[in-house]
Amino acid sequence: MFENQGEQHIDAIQGDITFVIEQKQHAIFRRVGDNLYINLDIELQEALLGFSKTIQHLDGHKVTVASSNNEVI
Numbered sequence: 001m002f003e004n005q006g007e008q009h010i011d012a013i014q015g016d017i018t019f020v021i022e023q024k025q026h027a028i029f030r031r032v033g034d035n036l037y038i039n040l041d042i043e044l045q046e047a048l049l050g051f052s053k054t055i056q057h058l059d060g061h062k063v064t065v066a067s068s069n070n071e072v073i
């Protein structure tokens with residue numbers, strides 16, 4: 001809210017400007033607070049040995065998500 005930031009008129013008090021933003025649900029991403037989440041399915045072998053997957057972000061650029069398990073048990 002921007003108090004007293006509305007248009008000025010002679011002999012009138014400036015009004016307030018209020019924005020109401022409604023968020024649409026997205027098919028892939030979900031927002032929680034300031035964070036953006038995506039569910040990414042991986043196979044058991046990928047979970048055990050590591051993986052690299054590329055996803056397309058909201059603005060179109062590609063992001064690579066990777067995990068590697070170099071630990072020997």
